[in-house]
Amino acid sequence: xxxxxxxxxxxxxxxxxxxxxxxxxxxxxxxxxxxxxxxxxxxxxxxxxxxxxxxxxxxxxxxxxxxxxxxxxxxxxxxxxxxxxxxxxxxxxxxxxxxxxxxxxxxxxxxxxxxxxxxxxxxxxxxxxxxxxxxxxxxxxxxxxxxxxxxxxxxxxxxxxxxxxxxxxxxxxxxxxxxxxxxxxxxxxxxxxxxxxxxxxxxxxxxxxxxxxxxxxxxxxxxxxxxxxxxxxxxxxxxxxxxxxxxxxxxxxxxxxxxxxxxxxxxxxxxxxxxxxxxxxxxxxxxxxxxxxxxxxxxxxxxxxxxxxxxxxxxxxxxxxxxxxxxxxxxxxxxxxxxxxxxxxxxxxxxxxxxxxxxxxxxxxxxxxxxxxxxxxxxxxxxxxxxxxxxxxxxxxxxxxxxxxxxxxxxxxxxxxxxxxxxxxxxxxxxxxxxxxxxxxxxxxxx
Amino acid sequence: xxxxxxxxxxxxxxxxxxxxxxxxxxxxxxxxxxxxxxxxxxxxxxxxxxxxxxxxxxxxxxxxxxxxxxxxxxxxxxxxxxxxxxxxxxxxxxxxxxxxxxxxxxxxxxxxxxxxxxxxxxxxxxxxxxxxxxxxxxxxxxxxxxxxxxxxxxxxxxxxxxxxxxxxxxxxxxxxxxxxxxxxxxxxxxxxxxxxxxxxxxxxxxxxxxxxxxxxxxxxxxxxxxxxxxxxxxxxxxxxxxxxxxxxxxxxxxxxxxxxxxxxxxxxxxxxxxxxxxxxxxxxxxxxxxxxxxxxxxxxxxxxxxxxxxxxx
Ligand code: B12
Ligand code: SF4
Numbered sequence: 001x002x003x004x005x006x007x008x009x010x011x012x013x014x015x016x017x018x019x020x021x022x023x024x025x026x027x028x029x030x031x032x033x034x035x036x037x038x039x040x041x042x043x044x045x046x047x048x049x050x051x052x053x054x055x056x057x058x059x060x061x062x063x064x065x066x067x068x069x070x071x072x073x074x075x076x077x078x079x080x081x082x083x084x085x086x087x088x089x090x091x092x093x094x095x096x097x098x099x100x101x102x103x104x105x106x107x108x109x110x111x112x113x114x115x116x117x118x119x120x121x122x123x124x125x126x127x128x129x130x131x132x133x134x135x136x137x138x139x140x141x142x143x144x145x146x147x148x149x150x151x152x153x154x155x156x157x158x159x160x161x162x163x164x165x166x167x168x169x170x171x172x173x174x175x176x177x178x179x180x181x182x183x184x185x186x187x188x189x190x191x192x193x194x195x196x197x198x199x200x201x202x203x204x205x206x207x208x209x210x211x212x213x214x215x216x217x218x219x220x221x222x223x224x225x226x227x228x229x230x231x232x233x234x235x236x237x238x239x240x241x242x243x244x245x246x247x248x249x250x251x252x253x254x255x256x257x258x259x260x261x262x263x264x265x266x267x268x269x270x271x272x273x274x275x276x277x278x279x280x281x282x283x284x285x286x287x288x289x290x291x292x293x294x295x296x297x298x299x300x301x302x303x304x305x306x307x308x309x310x311x312x313x314x315x316x317x318x319x320x321x322x323x324x325x326x327x328x329x330x331x332x333x334x335x336x337x338x339x340x341x342x343x344x345x346x347x348x349x350x351x352x353x354x355x356x357x358x359x360x361x362x363x364x365x366x367x368x369x370x371x372x373x374x375x376x377x378x379x380x381x382x383x384x385x386x387x388x389x390x391x392x393x394x395x396x397x398x399x400x401x402x403x404x405x406x407x408x409x410x411x412x413x414x415x416x417x418x419x420x421x422x423x424x425x426x427x428x429x430x431x432x433x434x435x436x437x438x439x440x441x442x443x444x445x446x447x
Numbered sequence: 448x449x450x451x452x453x454x455x456x457x458x459x460x461x462x463x464x465x466x467x468x469x470x471x472x473x474x475x476x477x478x479x480x481x482x483x484x485x486x487x488x489x490x491x492x493x494x495x496x497x498x499x500x501x502x503x504x505x506x507x508x509x510x511x512x513x514x515x516x517x518x519x520x521x522x523x524x525x526x527x528x529x530x531x532x533x534x535x536x537x538x539x540x541x542x543x544x545x546x547x548x549x550x551x552x553x554x555x556x557x558x559x560x561x562x563x564x565x566x567x568x569x570x571x572x573x574x575x576x577x578x579x580x581x582x583x584x585x586x587x588x589x590x591x592x593x594x595x596x597x598x599x600x601x602x603x604x605x606x607x608x609x610x611x612x613x614x615x616x617x618x619x620x621x622x623x624x625x626x627x628x629x630x631x632x633x634x635x636x637x638x639x640x641x642x643x644x645x646x647x648x649x650x651x652x653x654x655x656x657x658x659x660x661x662x663x664x665x666x667x668x669x670x671x672x673x674x675x676x677x678x679x680x681x682x683x684x685x686x687x688x689x690x691x692x693x694x695x696x697x698x699x700x701x702x703x704x705x706x707x708x709x710x711x712x713x714x715x716x717x718x719x720x721x722x723x724x725x726x727x728x729x730x731x732x733x734x735x736x737x738x739x740x741x742x743x744x745x746x747x748x749x750x751x752x753x754x755x756x757x758x759x760x
Contacts, residue, residue, distance in 0.1 A: 082669075082672055082673075082676070083665070083668070083669055083672075084669040084672060084673055119713050119714070121661075212450055212452065213449075213450045216448070216449075216450040217450075220448065238757050239482075239754060239757035239758045240482065240484070240757060240758050240759065240760065243482050243483070243734075243758065244483070244485040247483065248452050248453060248454075248485075251453040251455075252450070252452075252453050255453055256451075256453055258448065258450070258453075259448065260448055260450065261450070273750065273753065274719070275719070275722060275723050275726055275746070275747075275750040276750050276753050276754060276757075278723050278726065278727055278750075279726055279727065279730045279750060279751065279753075279754040280754070280757070282727050282730050282731065282734075283730065283734060283754075283758075286668075286731065286734045286735075287734065298715055298716070298719070299713060299714060299715025299716075299720075300714065300715030300716045300717075300719040300720035300723060301715075301719070301723060302715070303703065303714050303715065303720060303724075304660060304720070304723045304724055304727040305727075307660055307661040307703075308660060308664075308727055308731065310661075311660065311661065311664050311665040311668075312665060312668070314665055316665070316669055346662070346663075350702075436702065
């Protein structure tokens with residue numbers, strides 16, 4: 001909860017000395033409240049005021065990250081409970097669990113699955129984000145060997161070091177601290193030692209307690225020990241508890257500015273039944289998890305989870321769009337076909353994918369319709385004959401091709417006459433309605 | 448700082464709807480957001496109905512079509528199979544064969560299929576048209592009469608045909624699905640128009656239009672969440688009917704439920720992938736607010752039922 005201008009004003013020196021570049025302390029306070037000024041512009045502000053203002057302006061859910069380089073995983077900073085209010089910020093990370101009691105063969109094959117998990121969907125590269133190595137054996141030496149092996153085989157993948165044993169934690173952090181793993185972690189029995197280790201090795205700390213009350217006291221205690229980059233676990237395992245705890249945590253942080261729970265959440269979603277596991281993980285994605293832990297990462301399961309996460313984390317106000325231009329697919333020649341569609345990402349990727357499948361080199365003219373699908377854009381008056389004609393003329397495509405034929409989506413067949421009228425010399429051909437009809441359509445034209 | 452659970456209670460509540468006669472079933476009735484039983488009451492679990500149709504499912508992908516091989520050539524044996532072998536709690540019969548671009552079956556034929564199916568099953572029946580605005584108003588009027596006294600759900604009434612369909616559902620004592628296209632205001636307006644005809648709002652089911660995972664599900668998800676918030680926080684009665692997620696029909700036409708693993712090795716096994724695609728779509732609809740789902744693949748249904756078990760207890 002941010003402070004109001006008047007509340008901030010009360011904390012300022014009230015001398016109206018103008019050194020901050022504002023006529024009065026009140027004017028400066030108002031700018032601060034609107035986040036259009038920064039507190040260090042006032043040289044005379046007290047330490048006490050700095051502390052209070054600093055805390056009040058901190059995001060309600062603390063930004064925490066782990067991993068390093070371009071695979072760093074950012075968490076927290078969420079501002080809303082429902083995605084229609086405002087875009088959800090940092091997509092939940094998917095982590096797969098490796099138990100140090102498992103055979104090396106099995107461990108290596110899971111690492112292999114993670115390394116080959118990347119797929120591209122609607123222009124985004126999606127993958128399993130992290131590996132959680134669990135010290136189920138309770139032994140420090142076996143754990144150390146597994147961590148070493150995994151970290152060598154997967155040198156760029158962010159790691160979660162899961163052990164309640166401080167000795168095992170230190171031993172492994174000596175090897176991997178520079179990759180900034182998440183140390184998971186602290187509980188009521190080892191909190192001091194774990195906090196010290198996290199401080200020494202400068203890594204974020206996972207904190208687990210039984211229920212939200214115990215969790216709040218534990219994070220306060222750890223914070224007072226000087227560790228603030230925390231990831232929290234309320235012990236929720238069942239779907240019912242996950243939805244309850246995660247909802248109460250997010251509400252407490254956003255609506256009550258309750259700092260002890262203002263941290264990213266980790267949820268363990270492993271199940272025997274892999275389809276059920278996909279559903280529990282989906283619940284995590286929808287209901288406020290920052291890290292979703294899985295027991296396995298089959299490609300078929302990943303595809304659903306990646307897609308759901310991408311859907312839930314899109315901006316509800318701005319549809320995903322691609323740039324307006326004439327895209328070349330394959331190596332089109334002047335006589336190759338020219339097709340047109342709108343710049344809604346989903347539409348573009350489906351249509352260009354099917355043109356690729358056809359193996360017929362083509363040009364795809366993608367027109368800016370503010371990211372709307374073909375029919376939506378047509379209904380909204382953005383994909384009209386006049387606009388299409390203008391776009392084709394201005395695109396300069398006439399200089400690149402030897403023919404004058406434009407293939408339009410089957411759903412807007414109704415536009416064909418009007419486009420021909422507005423584009424003299426052109427012939428409009430109506431393509432199939434659904435994109436999956438494009439390969440047959442294009443190939444048949446070739447024969 | 449002591450932790451005080453920030454619980455929320457609401458003045459509004461979702462209408463409780465009961466369908467069927469012999470093996471009647473109820474859904475809705477909660478006064479909280481989906482599965483938020485920690486701050487209110489959730490009297491019923493969501494209901495999943497198995498989808499069948501009046502013509503063989505030749506247009507369904509192999510993975511789901513093969514499940515019904517041997518029974519799906521006849522709607523009666525298909526319905527029995529769902530009730531007896533799959534323990535369906537409800538069945539949704541889609542009269543897709545009445546669509547003018549399909550077999551173009553007439554209202555009389557539809558009536559017969561509905562009567563035959565009804566005499567073969569005890570669980571509640573949801574009767575869906577082919578989603579052709581004009582044809583549905585003929586067909587659904589005829590079948591509403593054939594199904595009288597069985598407390599079915601009839602649908603879908605849309606802006607272009609709600610008058611006739613509403614009148615038929617009202618005359619024969621059925622529940623009614625009101626479908627609009629992914630817009631909370633259109634949905635509200637249609638419910639108002641229908642209730643202005645004298646149809647009780649307590650017998651309505653709102654279909655804000657479903658979409659599949661990866662194909663616009665975020666729109667359905669947010670429209671459902673917004674409808675539910677309006678029902679609870681603003682106590683807006685026309686927003687309080689239970690929500691329908693017509694999942695199977697949207698899921699089993701997308702590429703992810705059809706492309707083979709040889710074609711797309713990076714997508715993994717087709718069978719698990721397609722079943723999970725349906726299950727995850729259904730789970731998202733439940734978390735957004737749906738109380739009634741229509742699905743196709745039994746393994747997806749079983750997984751979603753287990754998911755509901757875990758959310759309820
Ligand atoms: C999601 C959605 C929306 C979203 C917008 C999403 C977006 N980014 O576009 C929202 C909620 C904002 C919306 C709003 C509106 N919508 Co709308 N919307 C839909 C919905 C449900 C899905 C659209 C979609 O994403 N399709 C997926 C994409 C990939 O499809 P596509 O672009 O058409 O591409 C396919 C084909 O066309 C083909 N294809 C594409 N390009 C090409 C090119 C060639 C050469 C070929 C051969 C093929 C081809 O391949 C693709 C896959 O098969 C449809 C109904 C439906 N289920 O289809 C209605 C629909 C498109 N909307 C409709 C309407 C009327 C509207 C509104 C005008 C009304 C309103 N509710 O206020 C507004 C207008 C928006 C505005 N800004 O003014 C109508 C259009 C009616 C019509 N026949 O003209 C539809 C059909 C619903 C309906 N039946 O009434 N909508
Ligand atoms: S510099 Fe500080 S004390 Fe001076 S006017 Fe600005 S806010 Fe007030």
